[in-house]
Amino acid sequence: MRLVHTVKEVREQVKEWRMEGLSIGLVPTMGFLHEGHQSLIAASVKENDRTVVSIFVNPTQFGPNEDFEAYPRDIEKDMALCDETGADLIFNPEPEEMYPDGFCTYTNITGLGDALCGKSRPIHFKGVCTVVSKLFNIVCSDRAYFGEKDAQQLAIIKRMVKDMNIPVEIKGCPIVREQDGLAKSSRNTYLNEKERAAALILSKAIFAGHDMVNAGERDAKKIVGAMTEIIKSEPLAVIDYVEMVNMDTMQPVDVVEGNILCAIAVKIGKTRLIDNFNDNIRQATP
Numbered sequence: 001m002r003l004v005h006t007v008k009e010v011r012e013q014v015k016e017w018r019m020e021g022l023s024i025g026l027v028p029t030m031g032f033l034h035e036g037h038q039s040l041i042a043a044s045v046k047e048n049d050r051t052v053v054s055i056f057v058n059p060t061q062f063g064p065n066e067d068f069e070a071y072p073r074d075i076e077k078d079m080a081l082c083d084e085t086g087a088d089l090i091f092n093p094e095p096e097e098m099y100p101d102g103f104c105t106y107t108n109i110t111g112l113g114d115a116l117c118g119k120s121r122p123i124h125f126k127g128v129c130t131v132v133s134k135l136f137n138i139v140c141s142d143r144a145y146f147g148e149k150d151a152q153q154l155a156i157i158k159r160m161v162k163d164m165n166i167p168v169e170i171k172g173c174p175i176v177r178e179q180d181g182l183a184k185s186s187r188n189t190y191l192n193e194k195e196r197a198a199a200l201i202l203s204k205a206i207f208a209g210h211d212m213v214n215a216g217e218r219d220a221k222k223i224v225g226a227m228t229e230i231i232k233s234e235p236l237a238v239i240d241y242v243e244m245v246n247m248d249t250m251q252p253v254d255v256v257e258g259n260i261l262c263a264i265a266v267k268i269g270k271t272r273l274i275d276n277f278n279d280n281i282r283q284a285t286p
């Protein structure tokens with residue numbers, strides 16, 4: 001496995017692989033890799049001849065009062081995880097490599113990016129779309145892998161690829177959880193012991209909401225209400241949103257039918273965590 005820092009090095013490597021007729025998978029990450037990322041890398045290794053993992057804490061997707069500086073970084077540990085999972089190349093650029101002097105072109109998405117996380121993180125998805133489209137142009141992979149924990153991000157990237165005719169297949173991989181249910185996230189490391197225990201309220205609410213759907217409840221307000229009450233029972237939890245939306249539009253629904261996403265964002269202390277469930281409910285026949 002190689003570690004490279006420049007666009008030129010990636011392009012040269014990719015050109016060689018292409019000349020050998022090899023297929024390429026890309027796993028974009030911000031590093032501090034955990035089993036969630038590992039499942040994406042493993043999926044790419046299985047489905048492609050070569051796998052590129054990008055590790056880049058992207059400044060343009062963080063708001064002015066967010067955790068860009070504090071975001072955890074550990075390239076040595078990340079390299080070991082990539083190596084043991086079978087990745088072939090790590091692309092770990094400096095911010096100046098991705099955003100050289102004079103940089104002023106952004107990729108943005110309207111509508112989908114304004115809902116859910118977009119309400120409290122107004123520039124977030126513009127930054128994500130910009131860096132991900134750059135990575136697609138740099139690596140030119142056949143496939144790219146994203147976690148379903150960031151369900152809105154995944155939906156946005158799928159839309160961007162379709163709208164901009166980017167020739168890459170987007171693959172979503174299931175949420176990976178800790179044994180006690182907490183969705184894996186690099187930000188879980190911010191939690192102290194008390195907050196870590198309190199953070200379990202997210203998965204508790206998600207499982208309870210999904211159980212209601214599985215039991216046949218179709219009133220979105222009732223499900224969102226029940227989930228909200230569960231989260232409010234935890235004194236350290238501050239709700240950003242609890243919403244049941246249509247997966248394609250990210251707009252709230254009244255009735256649970258079709259491809260729905262139930263998504264939550266909750267602050268535990270200073271740490272903002274997200275979780276969700278997705279279901280495809282066949283419409284009731286009249």
Ligand code: PAF
Nearest residue numbers: 028029030058128131150
């Ligand atoms: O999901 C992430 O880690 C980031 O948003 C991504 C897709 C790597 C873009 O910086």
